[in-house]
Amino acid sequence: MWENFGFEFVNYYFIPGLVLGCIYALGAIGITLTFGILRFANFAHGEIMMTGAFLTWTFLEISNIFLGFYMHPLIACTPAIFIAIFLALSVDRYFYKPFRDSPTIIIVMASFGMMLIIRSLVQVIWGPNQITFVKGIAKPNSYLKDFSSSMDMMLLVPSKHLFIILGTIIIMLAFNYMLTSTRIGKAMRAVSDSPDLAKVTGIDVEQVIRATWIVGGFCAVMAGVFMAMDTQFIMSTMGFRMLLPMFAAAILGGIGRPFGAVLGGLVIGFAEELSAYPWFGNGPLLSPGYKSGVAFSILVLMLVFRPSGILKGRVF
Amino acid sequence: MSSIKSIMTVKDLFAGYGETEILHGINISVNDGEIVSIIGPNGAGKSTVLKAILSQIKINQGSINLLGKNIVSIPTSQIITKGISYVPQTNNVFVSLSVEENLEMGAWVNPNNTQVKLQEMYELFPDLGEKRKQPAGSLSGGQRQMVAMAKSLMVDAKILLLDEPTAGLSPKYRSEIFSTVRKINGSGVPILMVEQNAKQALGVSDRAYILVDGFNRYDGTGDELLKDKEVARMFLGSRD
Ligand SMILES: Nc1ncnc2c1ncn2[C@@H]1O[C@H](COP(=O)(O)OP(=O)(O)OP(=O)(O)O)[C@@H](O)[C@H]1O
Ligand SMILES: [Mg+2]
Secondary structure, eight states: OGGGHHHHHIIIIIHHHHHHHHHHHHHHHHHHHHHHHHOSOOTTHHHHHHHHHHHHHHHHHHHHHHHSSOOOHHHHHHHHHHHHHHHHHHHIIIIIGGGTTSOHHHHHHHHHHHHHHHHHHHHHHHOSSOEESSTTOOOOEEEEEESSSSGGGEEEEEHHHHHHHHHHHHHHHHHHHHHHHSHHHHHHHHHHHOHHHHHHHTOOHHHHHHHHHHHHHHHHHHHHHHHHHHHSEEOTTHHHHHHHHHHHHHHHHOTTOHHHHHHHHHHHHHHHHHTTSOSSSSSOSSOGGGHHHHHHHHHHHHHHHOTTTTTTOOOO | OOOOOEEEEEEEEEEEETTEEEEEEEEEEEETTOEEEEEOSTTSSHHHHHHHHTTOSEEEEEEEEETTEEOTTOOHHHHHHTTEEEEOSSSOSOTTSBHHHHHHHHTTTOGGGHHHHHHHHHHHOHHHHHTTTSBGGGSOHHHHHHHHHHHHTSSOOSEEEEEOTTTTOOHHHHHHHHHHHHHHHHTTOOEEEEOSSHHHHHHHOSEEEEEETTEEEEEEEHHHHHHOHHHIIIIISSOO
16 A cells, blocks of 8 residues: 555545635635625525536536537636626625624624525526536546556546646636735725725725625636536535535634635645545545534634634634 | 815714714814814714714714815715815724735725825825835834825825824824824815824914813814913813
């Protein structure tokens, strides 16, 4: 076993951990932005992810019917992104905006309600069952380097994983550029810093809030599509199941800290995958069934010992 | 005699927080070219007057005129657009943004001349030029106050409202801020300033109002108030 340690570890634990981490990181960005700028924990965030994945699937099927082939999911997700962002903006306008000046708990409850409403609507439209994402296309693995003819001594990176990792890196770079170098991005940081000061400075806070939904919605859809590409299926509960690790990532990184969320997402992704590695003996350290418990444990430990997160976010 | 141009007039203002009324009929006016101070004990309602002008709190009665137009019940963002610049008493810089980003945010309502304005601000506050890339939260109290003032001057203000610009500062910074206030005023911006350092404030002010418990108590020119025995005993004794 030990002579293959490096490859086995990288292929079956490190790369999947990195991929999962990328997905969580993208999802956690939206959660942490909403918290920083609108000051509430948005339970409906996972549903935007899930809806984006279902819409993308729908556009894939449409392309198959009308064009005779499946587009790449990263092309099919473009209209899905617009629709999901429109959905997020509408939800804000009609369900959250009326509660802007109400106690936080009210808007949190509103988002909890939205979570149930959106999921139920998706179940009405697409059904409650699991759907295969991209039928019939078994993506071949890409072998980055052939160290020997032995299967055990190769770096295996499926092309879907390359897409996910590279896609996430590009989104992160763009996101970083926006926050540090554009007017609206700086205003987002300003509002996150102090909404009251932003108001008396004349910053159009509602415009900043809309930008937040657009960025958060975009990242959420990308996370949902990446998740669907990775697992090859979608279902209406996928958003909800990712909510806990995404919250854990956001809190781990420091709530309201976008780059903390990225870091937190990667840590949670790795922790979940690596928890199943046979660190001692032959069996997995933790049965893969306990994966989601890992995120939960990290969340609890963080809240107990360092509630401000790695990058010192807000404590509430 | 040249005619006096009124910039802002607060008339019979009743305002407060929710059900609690704090201001019970306040009158304040600022004319072109003036520095006007509001002084008075803690809790007198000085900051509340500025918040009312900014439309941040509930106004029950009265009027606030800016250049002849009533601005009561106009949303805060529009009041800023109309030319009122405001530096709050506390929490007046974006701590996680750099000095330069703070100033850029100050120019939000009119970003066209940002580069020119930035240069002007770095001339007015040379310290800030050196620290332009540092987060405002890492600066000393005096420097933060300068960031806050520079940020509010990034747009062409018709009037500048300052809430205790020298609170908690060392004597050196205090004098520096007062002389900057004079300089800003010298460049043609009328100033309405709340101050705790009453003597120094009266020294730089054309006129001043003394508020107590939400009422006007005294007003007059800076010199008149400085010479008034009762004012000196009640409001200037304990400080400075
Ligand atoms: N957000 C608020 N909600 C309710 N009451 C408030 C609020 N802010 C201030 N007050 C009350 O309004 C009154 C006037 O406060 P204000 O801040 O205007 O005083 P001030 O004259 O500026 O005093 P200081 O010199 O301490 O700054 C005080 O009694 C204060 O307790
Ligand atoms: Mg005050």
